Amino acid sequence: MIRYALICDAGHAFESWFRDSESFDRQARRGQVNCPTCHSARVSKQIMAPAVATRKEEAGQAETGQPMVMPAAPDAEIRQMLRALRAQIEANAEHVGPRFAEEARKIHYGETEERAIYGTTSVKEAAALHEEGIEVLPIPVLPDERN
Secondary structure (H helix, E strand, O other): OEEEEEEEOOOOEEEEEEOOHHHHHHHHHOOOOOOOOOOOOOEEEOOOOOOOOOHHHHOOEOOOOOEOOOOOOOOHHHHHHHHHHHHHHHHHOEEEEOOHHHHHHHHHOOOOOOOOEEEOOOHHHHHHHHHOOOOOOOOOOOHHHOO
């Protein structure tokens, strides 16, 4: 498998995996490689830096002992939309912090007034809310927001 950094004729950058370089060439000629943003089939490869692994990375683990995951670099337009979504939620909803699951249940079951809320919860707790029929939407935290 090979991962290519790609760009469409409208300038949208994205990545995709292919079996080998011939697979990319064949699919691109047939118009089967499309930009996920604008759906253009005029796609070309970008210059990519080679990935050089250290011994721990070669074993598939970082110093934390966790498997290495190479984050995809979303383009600026997607980052901007996610930042705008987060700003909209923060401006129009109440921050309940780690009490999110508890407050969501109270609202769902009519124990407190209905209102827009946001906060934090575990993946397990979010799944439990979903199973109860309580609609929740995870809001991604962009890597540069963690710094």
